[in-house]
Each structure stands twice: as structure tokens, then as C-alpha cells.
Amino acid sequence: MANGSWIPLWLHKLSSPPIFYRFAGLLRPWAYAIAIVLGVIGLYGGLVLAPPDYQQHDAYRIIFIHVPCAWMSMFVYGVMAVAAFLALVWRIKLAEVVAMEAAPIGAAFTFITLVTGSLWGKPMWGTWWTWDARLTSELVLLFLYLGVIGLYHAFEDRRQGARAAAFLALIGIINVPIVHFSVNWWNTLHQGSTVRLFGPSKIATSMLWPLLTMMFATKFYFxxxxxxxxxxxxxVLESGKDWVRTIAAGEKA
Structure with a gap:
């Protein structure tokens, strides 16, 4: 079997920079529009319609930001790692770009997760920060994102920097299951999972649907x-190519 021959023809075509540029341009406004609509619905459902928690009262409402961002911090890392794997094995230029451009978005989601977690932890635990297994592994996740970004920009040759950063991204993937399962593996202050894909969730429906809506909103925003x-x-990467010159000429006209 030829190298990479298992990849469908349509995926080969889509990985072409000019084709993907047009494809992304068509989908981007729709993704943002859906994200805004779902975000407004989710926040209204979580901040206004959902009842107060019987223990945490209104302080729990930060979960409608904190939890979706926490999910996205791991999801984006998974996307980055898969793209990094494709870039290293098949040297697909677009995969390198996807991996490197996903990193700042993932870092932002992780930072928001840590900040909102601290804001939530103060009234619940009486402290802004504790070296809890979930919090510590999430902080490590942020450092991994920053490491990928820093390593990428440390090389003058962009593609060389992308390959080096891709190696780090693949090594760091081991931290994602640690973040996810930390509350099960160690004795931790952080509460366990209340939303389950399989089986009943340990959260009221009035709180669950806004949370899931926000999850989809963050996915489309990403x-x-x-x-x-x-x-x-x-x-920038293809600045010397004819298709980029054509776009530039069209914008100047």
C-alpha cells in the first residue's frame, strides 16, 4: 500500500491550501452564527431559567462557563494532537497549520477554565487555589499548550518549528486522560462527573440542557x-503562490 493511500481522495483535495481556504471561508460565518445563538440560549437557560442549587445556591451558575471550557480544553488538545500526528507521519502542510493554530484557542479555553475554577473554588472550598489533582493536571495542560506555542515560534523555519511543536503535542496527550480521570484516580476536592454520555446524568434536566447547549456553542465557536x-x-505561509496573489489582487481592486 502506498504511503498515505488510505486517505480518501476528497480529504487529499480538501487539504490543498487554496481549496481549504475557500471551504473555511464558507463555513466560518455559519459556525460563529450558530455559536452566538446557542450561547445566548444556553446562558439564558443557565443564568435565568435554571433554579438555584440546593447547596451552592446561585454560586454554581459559573458551571455554565467553567464546565464547557474545561471540556473544550481537552477536546482542542485532542484535535491538535491528531493534526500533529498527521503532520508528522504524512507531512501534510494543512495538518501542521491546524495543529499550530488550534493551540492558542485551546490555551484560552484552559486559562478560562482555571480562572472560573478559582472563582468557583473560593466560596465552595474557601481558597482560590489548591494543589488538587484535577486543578494541577489542568494547569499542566495550560503549560503544554504554551510550550507548543513557544516551541513553534522558536524556529525561524516555520515548518521545522511546527514539526518540533507537533512532537511535544503528541507527548503531552498523555495528560488529557489524567485531567479527565483525576477525580476517579485520586482523592480530590473536585467533584466527580455529573454529566454522562452513557447512563443517567447526576444533574437536573433544567440545569443539564443549558450546560449541553453551551457545550455545543463552544464547539462551534472553536x-x-x-x-x-x-x-x-x-x-502568510503561501504568500508567494499564485492563488494568494489572486486573492490579494481581488481585495485591492
């Missing part, structure tokens, strides 16, 4: 943001 960053990066 897609729109990633598409925009990839488009901008492709223009």
Missing part, C-alpha cells in the same frame, strides 16, 4: 475561530 486563524496563516 470551529469558527480555527477556520479564521487557518485562513490567515495560509495566506
Amino acid at each position: 470551529a469558527g475561530s480555527l477556520f479564521g486563524r487557518i485562513r490567515a496563516d495560509l495566506l
Whole structure:
């Protein structure tokens, strides 16, 4: 079997920078629009319609930001790691771009997770920070994102920097299951999972649906943001190519 021959023809075509540039341009506004609509619905459901928690009262409402961002901090790292794997094995230029442009978005989600977790932890635990297994592994996740970003920009040759950063991204993937399962593996202050894909969730429906709505909102925001960053990066990376000159000429006209 030829190297990479298992990859479908449509995926080969989509990985072409000019084709993906147009594809991302078409989908980006839709992704942002859906993210805004779902975000407004989710926040209204969580901050207004959902009842106060019987223990935490209104302080728990920060979960409608904290939990979706925590989920996204791991999801984005998974996307980055898969793209890094494709870039290293098959040297796909677009995969390098996807991996490197996903990193700042993932870092932002992780930072928001840590900040909102601290804001939530103060009234619940009486402290802004504790070296809890979940919090510590989430902090390590942020450092991994920053390490990928820093290593990428440490090389003058962008593609060489992307390959070096891709190695770090793959090594760091081991931390993602640690973040996810830390509350099960260690004695931790952080509460266990209340939302389950299989089996009943340990959360009232009036609180669950806004949380899931916010989860989808952050997914679509990530897609729109990633598409925009990839488009901008492709223009720089392919600046000497005819298709970029054509776009530049059209914008000047």
C-alpha cells in the first residue's frame, strides 16, 4: 500500500491550501452564527431559567462557563494532537497549520477554565487555589499548550518549528486522560462527573440542557475561530503562490 493511500481522495483535495481556504471561508460565518445563538440560549437557560442549587445556591451558575471550557480544553488538545500526528507521519502542510493554530484557542479555553475554577473554588472550598489533582493536571495542560506555542515560534523555519511543536503535542496527550480521570484516580476536592454520555446524568434536566447547549456553542465557536486563524496563516505561509496573489489582487481592486 502506498504511503498515505488510505486517505480518501476528497480529504487529499480538501487539504490543498487554496481549496481549504475557500471551504473555511464558507463555513466560518455559519459556525460563529450558530455559536452566538446557542450561547445566548444556553446562558439564558443557565443564568435565568435554571433554579438555584440546593447547596451552592446561585454560586454554581459559573458551571455554565467553567464546565464547557474545561471540556473544550481537552477536546482542542485532542484535535491538535491528531493534526500533529498527521503532520508528522504524512507531512501534510494543512495538518501542521491546524495543529499550530488550534493551540492558542485551546490555551484560552484552559486559562478560562482555571480562572472560573478559582472563582468557583473560593466560596465552595474557601481558597482560590489548591494543589488538587484535577486543578494541577489542568494547569499542566495550560503549560503544554504554551510550550507548543513557544516551541513553534522558536524556529525561524516555520515548518521545522511546527514539526518540533507537533512532537511535544503528541507527548503531552498523555495528560488529557489524567485531567479527565483525576477525580476517579485520586482523592480530590473536585467533584466527580455529573454529566454522562452513557447512563443517567447526576444533574437536573433544567440545569443539564443549558450546560449541553453551551457545550455545543463552544464547539462551534472553536470551529469558527480555527477556520479564521487557518485562513490567515495560509495566506502568510503561501504568500508567494499564485492563488494568494489572486486573492490579494481581488481585495485591492
